[in-house]
Every structure is written in C-alpha cells, then in structure tokens.
Amino acid sequence: xxxATSAPASRPTPAGGSPAGRRRTLLQRRQARTAWxxxxxxxxxxxxxxxxxxxxxxxxxFTDMRSTDVRSPFAVDFAAFDxxxxxxxxxxxxxxxxxxxxxxxxxxxxxxxxxxxxxxGLNNITRLRAFFRLGYYLPVVTSIVAVSVVxxxxxxxxxxxxxxxxxxxxxxxxxxxxxxxxxxxSLIVMAAWRNLGTLMVxxxxxLQTVPxxxxxxxxxDGAGRWQRFRHVTLPLLRxxxxxxxxxxxxxxxxxxxxxxxxxxxGPLNATRSVSFYIYxxxxxxxxxxxxxxxxxxxxxxxxxxxxxFRALRPKA
Amino acid sequence: MTTQTxxxxxxxxxxxxPQDGPPGSPxxxxxxxLYLVLAVGVLAMALPFVWMVLSSVKPEAEVxxxxxTWLPETFTLENYRELFDxxxxxxYFLNSAIVAVVVTAGNLMFGSMLGYALAxxxxxxxxVVFALVLGTLMVxxxxxFVPxxxxxxxxxxxxxxxxxxxxxxxGPLGVFLMRQYFLGLPDELIQAARxxxxxxxxxxxxxxxxxTGPALATLxxxxxxxxxxxxxxxxxxxxxxxxxxxxxxxxxxxxxQNATQYGLLLAGAVVVxxxxxxxxxxxxxxxVQGIAMTGIK
Numbered sequence: 001x002x003x004a005t006s007a008p009a010s011r012p013t014p015a016g017g018s019p020a021g022r023r024r025t026l027l028q029r030r031q032a033r034t035a036w037x038x039x040x041x042x043x044x045x046x047x048x049x050x051x052x053x054x055x056x057x058x059x060x061x062f063t064d065m066r067s068t069d070v071r072s073p074f075a076v077d078f079a080a081f082d083x084x085x086x087x088x089x090x091x092x093x094x095x096x097x098x099x100x101x102x103x104x105x106x107x108x109x110x111x112x113x114x115x116x117x118x119x120x121g122l123n124n125i126t127r128l129r130a131f132f133r134l135g136y137y138l139p140v141v142t143s144i145v146a147v148s149v150v151x152x153x154x155x156x157x158x159x160x161x162x163x164x165x166x167x168x169x170x171x172x173x174x175x176x177x178x179x180x181x182x183x184x185x186s187l188i189v190m191a192a193w194r195n196l197g198t199l200m201v202x203x204x205x206x207l208q209t210v211p212x213x214x215x216x217x218x219x220x221d222g223a224g225r226w227q228r229f230r231h232v233t234l235p236l237l238r239x240x241x242x243x244x245x246x247x248x249x250x251x252x253x254x255x256x257x258x259x260x261x262x263x264x265x266g267p268l269n270a271t272r273s274v275s276f277y278i279y280x281x282x283x284x285x286x287x288x289x290x291x292x293x294x295x296x297x298x299x300x301x302x303x304x305x306x307x308x309f310r311a312l313r314p315k316a
Numbered sequence: 317m318t319t320q321t322x323x324x325x326x327x328x329x330x331x332x333x334p335q336d337g338p339p340g341s342p343x344x345x346x347x348x349x350l351y352l353v354l355a356v357g358v359l360a361m362a363l364p365f366v367w368m369v370l371s372s373v374k375p376e377a378e379v380x381x382x383x384x385t386w387l388p389e390t391f392t393l394e395n396y397r398e399l400f401d402x403x404x405x406x407x408y409f410l411n412s413a414i415v416a417v418v419v420t421a422g423n424l425m426f427g428s429m430l431g432y433a434l435a436x437x438x439x440x441x442x443x444v445v446f447a448l449v450l451g452t453l454m455v456x457x458x459x460x461f462v463p464x465x466x467x468x469x470x471x472x473x474x475x476x477x478x479x480x481x482x483x484x485x486x487g488p489l490g491v492f493l494m495r496q497y498f499l500g501l502p503d504e505l506i507q508a509a510r511x512x513x514x515x516x517x518x519x520x521x522x523x524x525x526x527x528t529g530p531a532l533a534t535l536x537x538x539x540x541x542x543x544x545x546x547x548x549x550x551x552x553x554x555x556x557x558x559x560x561x562x563x564x565x566x567x568x569x570x571x572x573q574n575a576t577q578y579g580l581l582l583a584g585a586v587v588v589x590x591x592x593x594x595x596x597x598x599x600x601x602x603x604v605q606g607i608a609m610t611g612i613k
Contacts, residue, residue, distance in 0.1 A: 027510075028438060034516035035439035038429040042486045043445070045426065049464065049483040050452050056463035070469050121354050125347065134600060135358035138365070141596045143545040145563040146585040149570050150368045153578050158382050161367055167383075193361070254456050257547050261567050275458050279548070282462055291462045298459040305454065 061292035067285030076288070083292035093293065095269055096277045103188055103273065104252045104304070111192040111248055112241065115199030120229070122200070123207045133204070137197035144194065148261035151190045152177065155262075177263050180270040187258045187271055195251065199244045206240030207233065245308050253301050274300075365589070372396070372583035379579040395583035403574075405587055407558060408565040414477060415550070415561060416543040419484045423539045424532055427490020428498075432520050434491065435498035436506060446495075453488040457548055465552055475555045484543060490535055497531035498524065533602040537595075544592060562588045 061083055063076040087093050118136050122129050139147060154160050155176040163173030176186040210233050218228045234241075256275035259265050265272035274297050281290040367386070371379050372395055374388040399405040433439070434446050464483055465474075473479035501524060509519045550561040551568075560568070566584045574580060 030516055031437045032439040034520070035433040035437040035442070037517070038433040038437075038520065039445060042426040042430040042491070045482070045486045046449065046452075048467070050455070050460065050486075050488075051448065053460035053463040053467065054452065054455055056467075057459055060463055060466075065466075070466055073466050073470070118354070118357060121350055121357075124350060125354070128351070132354050132358055134597075135361050137600075138361060138593065138596070141541055141592050142365075142589045143547075143563050143566075143592070145545075145547055145567045145570075146588040147364070149566060149581050149585045150364050152570070153371070153379075153582065154364055154367065159380050159384050159578075161363075161384055161386070164384050193364075197361075250454055250456065254458050256458075257563075257567070261570050264571060275548075278458060278462075282465075282552070287462050287466065294459045294462060298456070301454065301456060 057291045057298075058295055060288055061295050063288045065288040065291075067287060069287070079288060083289045084296070086289065087292055087296065092269065092272075093274075093277060096272045096274050099184060099270070099272060100253060100255070100274045100300075102184060103191070103255055104249055106185070107188045107191050107252045108245055108248050110188065111196050112199060112244055114192055115196040115244070116203050116241075118196065118200045119203035119207055122204055133201070136200050139194040140197040142194070144257040145261055147190070147194055148258050152262045155186060178267055180267045183263055183267060183270045187255070187262065190258065191252065191255065195248060199248060202244050203237070203240060206237050210236050242308060246305050249304050249308060250301055253297065253304065365593075368582050368585055368589070371579060372586045374579055376577065376579045379582070395579045396587075398580055399583055399587065403565070403569065403580075403584075404557060405562075405565070405584065408560050408562045409587065411477075411480075411554075411559060412544055412561040412563075415480050415484075416540050418477075418481050419543040420536050420539045422481075422485035423487055423490040424536055426486045427535060428494045428525060428528060428532065429520070430491045431494025431496075432498050432524060435495045436501075436503070436524070437516070446491075449488045449491050453492065461548060461552060464549075468553060474553055475559050477559075479553045480550055480559070480561070483549060484546070487539070489538065493531055493535050494528065497528050501527055530602065533599065537599055537602055541592060541596075 060073075062079055062081070064079045064082070065073065065076040069076050118132075122132055122136075125132070154162050157163055157173065157175040157178065160173075162176070166173040174182055177183050214232050214236075215228055218232050223231065254275050255273050256279065259271040259273055259276055260279075263271045265276050274293065278290050278293045278297065281293060370386060370388060373391055373393065374385070375390050375392050375394065378385060378389060430445075430449070434442060468474055468479045468483070471479075473482070505523055505527075506519055509523045514523065545563060546561070547563045547567065550564045554560050554564055557565075562584075566581070566588055569575075569584065570581050
C-alpha cells in the first residue's frame with residue numbers, strides 16, 4: 001500500500017506528453033528525474049521493510065494468523081477485535097503492562113535527574129570536561145545484552161561485588177534479582193546507568209545555549225544558585241528536557257534485553273515487559289495476537305509522546 | 317519530535333564560560349567538591365567494565381569465590397580459549413561485523429542519495445516523501461518484526477545474511493541527518509557545476525557528496541553501533557549457530573546451558589563490548605557531535 005506513494009504523478013511527462021500545457025523547464029524536469037532516481041532505491045527498501053510492515057502489523061492484528069499460516073498469509077480469517085479483547089483479558093498482559101509502565105514512570109525521571117545533574121556539573125568545570133563526558137557516555141555505546149550479563153553477575157547476592165561493597169560498610173545486601181519487589185527496580189537502575197549519557201550530552205548542549213547575561217542579571221537581582229537554576233535555566237531548558245523525556249520514554253517502553261538476559265522475566269513475572277510478552281507470543285506462533293500486542297505498544301508510544309509534548313510545552 | 321533537534325554540538329564551544337575563582341575563594345572550593353562528585357560518578361560508570369575485564373581472566377572457581385576478589389589471583393585466558401575454540405565466537409564476531417558493515421554502507425549510500433534529493437532538488441511529492449520517512453523515525457522494531465518475519469520467511473531469507481541485513485539497509489535517521497547537512501551547503505556550488513555542464517547525478521556524486529564527510533562519519537558510526545548491538549531481529553531471524561551475531565550468541569548462552577559459567581560469559585561480554593569501546597574512543601568526536609545533532613542513539 002505504501003509503494004503507491006513512491007510512484008505517483010510527479011514523474012515528468014513521457015516524450016508523448018503535450019508540451020503546450022507544460023511550463024516546466026528542462027532543468028526542472030532533469031532535477032525531478034534525478035531526484036526520483038536517487039530516491040528510488042531507498043523508497044523501495046523502505047516500503048518493503050519499514051512502512052509496509054507497519055501497516056501489515058495492523059492488518060495482521062485483526063486476524064487469527066498463526067505460524068502455520070506463514071506460507072499463505074492472505075488465507076487467514078478475519079478476527080475483528082478478538083485479539084485485542086483476549087489481550088486485555090489476559091492477567092499476564094495486564095501484569096506486563098504495569099511492569100512496563102513502572103519502568104517508564106520511574107526510569108525516565110530517574111535517568112533525567114541523573115543526566116541533568118551530570119550535565120550541570122560538567123557545565124561548571126573547565127578542566128577534564130571532555131574526559132568526564134566520555135566516562136559518563138561510555139555505557140551508551142555498549143550492547144544491552146553484554147551489559148545485562150555483567151550486571152547479572154554484579155548483582156549476585158553472594159559472589160557479586162555490589163553486595164561486597166555494601167558489606168564493607170556494614171549493610172547486608174539482598175538478592176537483588178531474586179526478590180520480586182527488588183528485581184524490577186534493579187533493572188531500572190541499570191537502565192538509568194546505561195542511558196544517562198545520551199541525555200547528559202543533549203542537556204549539556206542545551207545548557208550551553210542559556211545566555212550568561214540572563215544568569216548574571218538574575219545574580220545581580222540577588223537570586224541564589226538554586227533560584228537561578230530553577231527560574232532561569234530550567235525554563236529555558238524546557239524543549240531540551242521534553243526531547244530527552246520523549247526519546248528515553250520511547251526506549252524504555254520497549255525494554256526487552258534486560259529481563260531476557262538477567263531474570264528471564266522472573267521472579268514471578270516481576271520483570272516481564274510488554275516486549276518480552278510480544279516476543280513470547282511470537283515464539284508460541286500466535287502471530288496475529290503478537291501483532292495486536294505490538295500495536296498496543298505502538299499506541300502507548302504515540303500517546304506517551306503526545307502527553308509529554310503537552311506537559312512540557314512552553315507556557316505561551 | 318525532530319523539530320527539537322538542531323542543538324549545537326556539545327563540544328567545548330565556550331571553554332571560557334565557567335570560571336574558577338581565585339585560589340581560596342568559595343567558588344574554588346565548591347569546584348573542588350564538584351570534581352570529587354563527578355569523579356565518583358565516573359567511577360560508578362566505569363567499574364562494571366573494569367570488573368568485567370578483570371573477572372574474564374580469572375579461573376571459574378575464583379569468579380565464584382566468596383568473598384569475591386577484585387584483582388585476579390590466578391591469571392588465565394582459559395575463558396577466551398573456550399569462547400574461540402569451543403563456542404565459535406570467531407564466527408559470531410564475523411557475522412556481526414559483516415552485517416554491521418553492509419548495513420552501514422547501505423545507510424550511508426541510500427540515506428545520502430535521498431537526503432540530497434530532499435535538500436537540493438525540486439520534485440513533486442517531495443514533502444510527502446519526507447513526511448513519510450520521518451513519520452517512521454519513532455516506529456519501534458517491536459511493532460514491525462512479526463510481519464517482517466512473515467515477509468522474510470516468504471522470501472526464503474530466514475537464517476541468511478540478506479535476511480539479517482535487508483530490513484536495516486535503509487533508515488529514516490540517515491535521510492534526516494544527510495538532508496540536514498546538505499541543506500547547510502550553498503546552492504551556488506550546484507549552480508556553478510551546472511554552468512560547467514555537469515549532469516545532475518555527477519553533481520551529487522562528485523561535487524556535493526565529498527563535502528559531507530563529517531555527516532557521513534557521524535551517521536556511519538551511529539549506524540554501525542546500533543547494528544552491532546542489535547538484538548531482537550537477529551534473535552528472530554538467525555536460527556542456527558552459524559548465523560548468530562554476537563549479542564544473540566551471548567544472550568542465548570547466558571540463558572542456556574552455559575548460564576552458570578560466569579567467567580566464560582563475562583569474557584563473551586568483553587568480546588562484544590571492547591571493540592565497540594575502542595572504536596568509540598577513536599572516533600568519539602563525531603559521535604558526540606551526532607548525538608547533539610540528532611539526539612538519537
């Protein structure tokens with residue numbers, strides 16, 4: 001359905017077209033031809049592997065397609081909203097939806113606060129700034145799978161260095177990933193650790209656009225450090241914060257590797273996410289059902305983005 | 317979401333901005349505290365990696381000893397030997413590299429082609445194309461992988477390199493980034509080349525594309541890393557060990573029969589992470605620029 005957009009009218013009229021009604025110059029025609037030539041490979045691949053599947057996923061979610069139907073995807077039965085009703089009646093889906101919501105609602109603010117603190121800190125030093133920025137950014141480039149493997153062992157109750165460090169200051173560390181009430185928070189902290197670098201770089205760029213004159217004027221007016229930050233810097237940073245919240249939220253809504261590697265969704269499904277659920281349903285062969293779940297996730301992403309745009313919109 | 321993106325690079329554009337006060341002033345001592353706090357933070361960022369490397373060269377018994385050791389008491393490369401001889405990590409490494417290189421090349425090529433057309437050429441349907449491509453910038457892989465798998469199966473491409481590569485060969489980020497960069501280049505260059513009689517394709521290829529070095533570098537690194545670290549799609553498409561990529565192999569070993577071989581898995585994590593860290597350190601300038609330019613990993 002999307003291929004339609006790549007081919008339409010804008011092609012210059014073929015040789016037989018009436019030149020009388022055409023006001024397009026030779027150059028314009030040549031440009032258009034070149035443009036479509038350059039665009040075509042991208043658009044074909046894009047239609048087949050990105051745009052097409054977005055719509056196919058929606059269509060699929062209204063069918064009872066299973067893995068056995070792979071060879072005949074058009075022979076499946078229309079199931080209306082059956083998948084969606086079944087989804088919301090499944091207690092496990094409700095559980096994973098709540099887990100995912102907690103991951104986002106706790107994880108996004110936590111990551112943003114840490115990243116903002118790091119960015120403000122870096123913005124106030126001169127020496128070693130590049131070094132610190134590098135250090136905070138490092139985990140971002142690493143594979144979540146690899147990082148999850150490392151953290152799984154870091155958090156081992158007996159042999160892990162985290163509890164060893166806690167023990168050194170007299171605290172008996174718990175079984176982080178084995179305790180249903182601690183497992184999800186542990187994954188959230190790890191996600192914040194891995195992702196704060198992205199936001200730090202974005203926030204730092206934002207901080208450097210805050211005019212010094214404004215801060216100095218506020219200082220002259222007797223505003224303290226915190227007041228200047230709260231009433232001058234933060235409002236100016238609003239669009240940057242919004243952007244950071246949106247991209248982090250979109251990422252966290254899809255968390256998958258962390259529970260896959262660290263907890264296998266346990267204990268007692270405490271860390272199973274919507275993405276994990278979708279993957280499981282796909283593995284069981286319930287393609288139509290998995291597509292429905294993935295569309296619910298998609299809608300959640302769109303809604304979250306819209307809400308965040310509203311919440312952080314500059315007060316006009 | 318992309319309207320927010322034209323942020324200036326986070327590099328030390330204004331190194332003069334913060335000023336340490338004279339010695340002994342309150343500013344000076346508060347800056348000392350700041351350095352201390354930042355240093356503790358950086359330590360917290362780096363320690364997991366340090367521990368990963370140190371543990372990967374310990375014998376299994378030492379990795380699991382209570383209390384745990386930090387520095388290896390016995391140094392061994394046994395874990396790496398097992399990874400490379402028994403677990404076929406060279407194959408996974410090669411698979412990851414092949415996929416990442418081809419995916420990167422495709423994104424650079426096709427992204428700059430469409431980016432140029434959108435930035436510098438007039439054609440009808442331009443706005444629709446741009447909106448369509450940008451509209452998918454935030455569509456997650458989770459939404460499309462089920463129908464994508466059906467498509468790739470019907471093409472007979474599961475468990476093949478084309479199956480791993482094709483869905484990632486083009487992406488909206490490349491178009492967005494390259495279009496932005498081309499927009500910043502002067503139109504006069506194109507006009508002058510036209511006057512000199514160069515064809516449109518030649519202008520793109522020989523005049524304009526060579527000027528986009530920094531953008532290509534940024535896009536190349538971002539794409540390479542996201543391909544190297546990609547997990548869900550290769551997990552779904554690679555069905556036998558000879559097609560696994562590194563993250564897939566590591567994840568499956570870590571939940572499979574090797575789940576309790578800590579040292580071995582940490583050595584595996586080193587193999588996945590260390591090349592990327594080295595690459596990142598070598599080219600981080602472009603990388604940080606790219607993040608500030610796009611805000612997208």
